[in-house]
Amino acid sequence: xxxxxxxxxxxxxxxxxxxxxxxxxxxxxxxxxxxxxxxxxxxxxxxxxxxxxxxxxxxxxxxxxxxxxxxxxxxxxxxxxxxxxxxxxxxxxxxxxxxxxxxxxxxxxxxxxxxxxxxxxxxxxxxxxxxxxxxxxxxxxxxxxxxxxxxxxxxxxxxxxxxxxxxxxxxxxxxxxxxxxxxxxxxxxxxxxxxxxxxxxxxxxxxxxxxxxxxxxxxxxxxxxxxxxxxxxxxxxxxxxxxxxxxxxxxxxxxxxxxxxxxxxxxxxxxxxxxxxxxxxxxxxxxxxxxxxxxxxxxxxxxxxxxxxxxxxxxxxxxxxxxxxxxxxxxxxxxxxxxxxxxxxxxxxxxxxxxxxxxxxxxxxxxxxxxxxxxxxxxx
Numbered sequence: 001x002x003x004x005x006x007x008x009x010x011x012x013x014x015x016x017x018x019x020x021x022x023x024x025x026x027x028x029x030x031x032x033x034x035x036x037x038x039x040x041x042x043x044x045x046x047x048x049x050x051x052x053x054x055x056x057x058x059x060x061x062x063x064x065x066x067x068x069x070x071x072x073x074x075x076x077x078x079x080x081x082x083x084x085x086x087x088x089x090x091x092x093x094x095x096x097x098x099x100x101x102x103x104x105x106x107x108x109x110x111x112x113x114x115x116x117x118x119x120x121x122x123x124x125x126x127x128x129x130x131x132x133x134x135x136x137x138x139x140x141x142x143x144x145x146x147x148x149x150x151x152x153x154x155x156x157x158x159x160x161x162x163x164x165x166x167x168x169x170x171x172x173x174x175x176x177x178x179x180x181x182x183x184x185x186x187x188x189x190x191x192x193x194x195x196x197x198x199x200x201x202x203x204x205x206x207x208x209x210x211x212x213x214x215x216x217x218x219x220x221x222x223x224x225x226x227x228x229x230x231x232x233x234x235x236x237x238x239x240x241x242x243x244x245x246x247x248x249x250x251x252x253x254x255x256x257x258x259x260x261x262x263x264x265x266x267x268x269x270x271x272x273x274x275x276x277x278x279x280x281x282x283x284x285x286x287x288x289x290x291x292x293x294x295x296x297x298x299x300x301x302x303x304x305x306x307x308x309x310x311x312x313x314x315x316x317x318x319x320x321x322x323x324x325x326x327x328x329x330x331x332x333x334x335x336x337x338x339x340x341x342x343x344x345x346x347x348x349x350x351x352x353x354x355x356x357x358x359x360x361x362x363x364x365x366x367x368x369x370x371x372x373x374x375x376x377x378x379x380x
Contacts, residue, residue, distance in 0.1 A: 001112055002049050003120040008042040009033040009059065016054040020103035024312070026269040027097040031243045033059050036095050038239035043095065046120050048104075048113045056104040056113040060121065061095045062130065064088050081156070081351050083343030084132035085335055090125040092135035092334070098276070098314035099161055099331070100137045102146065114149040118336055125338035133336040137161075137315075140373050143332040154335040154348050157355045157377065160328035162313040162321040166273075166303040179366075182323055189289040190297055196288040198256050200298045205249040205265065210237045213251055213263030216279030223282070252298050254290045262290040266299060271309040275299055296324045319362070322369045328359065329371045352377055 006012055014030040021029050037043060040061075048056035064087065093100035104113050121133045135146070136158065147153040193200075203209045214237070218230045240246050248269065254262035261284045265277040275295055295313075303311050313321050318328060335343065356377045363369035 001055075001109075001116050003116050004047050004049070005120070005124065006045045006047055008037060009045050010037065010042070012045055012047065012057070013054075017057060017103070020054065020057060020105065022101055023270045023272055024099065024310070025101040025103070026267065026272065026274055026312075027094045027099055028059060028101065028103065029269065031245045033094055035236075035240045035243035035245050038242060039236055040095055044124075046117055046124070048116045048120075050109065050113075055109060056102065056117050058092045058102055058117055058121070058135070059094055060124070061091050062088060062128070063091070065091065065096075081343070081347060083154070083156075083335065083348075084337045084340035085134050085333070087131050089132045089134045090121060090128065090130050090338070092121060092133060093137065097137055099139075099312070100135055101139060101142050102135070111145070111149050114146055118146065118150050118153065122336055122338050125336075130338055131340035132338050133334075135334040137331050138334050140330040140332050140376050143334050144376060144379055146334045150336065152337060152342060154343055154345070155352070156333045156335055156343075156348055157330055157352045158333055159315040159331045160318065160359065161315060161331050162318065162326040162328055164300060164311040164313065164324075164326050166300060166308050166311055169304045169307070178325060182325075186297065186324065189292050193288045193290065193293045196256070196286055198254050198261075198286075198288045198290060198293070200293060201253055201255060202298075202302060203251050203253065205237070205241075205246040205251055207241075209251050209253070210234065212260050213253060213265070213279055216260070216263050216281050217265075217277050218279070219282060220279045250302070252294045252302070254285075254288075254294060256284065256286065256288070259284060261285045262294060264294040264299070266302075268306070268308065271307070272312055273299065273303045273306075273308045273310070274312045274314075276314070292320070292324070300325075318359075322363050322366055325368065327368050327371050328363060329373050330356075330359075330377065 009030060017030045026032060043059060043061045046058050046060060047054055104110055125133045143155045147155050214230050214233045217233055218228060221228045249265060249267045252264050253260050261281045263279050264275060267274040278295060299311060313326055356374060359370060
């Protein structure tokens with residue numbers, strides 16, 4: 001088993017890399033990483049090889065994680081949970097993703113590959129004077145595997161990945177296990193959407209569509225505290241087009257009174273659909289439930305029609321997503337100390353237990369809300 005540091009994802013064979021990318025690891029695909037490098041600059045990639053073949057890999061980047069203008073910002077740990085992640089660290093995974101999973105072969109060499117990648121990451125962090133290696137937004141099952149590969153790895157829960165299992169075409173957007181109250185609310189929101197003159201339309205992500213919805217996305221991001229301007233967003237989507245990402249992207253826009261008042265961007269990757277960007281023209285949008293219609297009802301209907309198996313909604317707004325059929329899977333940060341001492345395991349255990357209780361108290365009464373992975377928390 002050998003490990004090496006490559007300056008850029010552009011210097012890694014795309015086929016060798018993507019063969020290791022799981023269906024739900026879109027944000028670590030070669031195309032996504034390539035598009036990020038076009039706007040944020042090159043970032044080193046760690047590779048594990050065996051007999052000349054790539055058996056594992058992970059992207060890296062450095063920083064505090066809260067740089068201004070970030071489209072997605074990594075987690076901010078709770079102030080009452082001290083540890084080696086308090087300052088600049090070596091991040092593993094894509095820059096500011098909403099989901100990470102290590103690229104690694106299966107079989108008997110999997111644990112060895114994981115250990116080798118973590119060892120190399122720790123050396124890189126230590127040599128750079130960084131306090132720790134942190135891989136955020138990792139599914140708990142993978143995080144526990146990584147902890148099993150190195151005894152000094154901590155697993156810190158921080159959020160959940162919201163997904164909808166898309167019913168087969170023809171089954172309708174309502175789910176068999178949904179509560180009557182929820183289904184009634186879904187129908188009410190869609191009736192109001194239509195009664196106020198809103199029309200939803202789907203388009204490929206052409207340059208004209210990008211130009212139309214970028215100002216809406218910028219408005220929404222500014223409303224919620226981001227200073228990302230339209231120019232930066234256009235640059236971001238241009239980089240995605242150059243990398244080929246927009247070939248599998250679509251936009252659902254809402255038209256009202258002859259103008260586009262809302263838009264959402266979705267990415268198709270293999271048999272999954274990812275919703276990532278949404279924007280509104282607040283002076284014209286009214287109160288027609290455009291968000292829920294575009295992001296839930298229209299998206300699920302499109303996914304059904306196009307043979308998508310699972311719809312990925314990322315984290316936050318858990319209550320709204322669970323009420324519309326989503327399940328929550330625990331996400332954790334994998335933390336490996338480098339130049340600073342590790343965190344107190346007792347504090348991490350208490351943190352993980354408290355976060356699990358929070359999710360169970362709020363969503364445990366819903367049949368589909370929490371995946372079986374939450375039972376793994378005691379092993380972290």
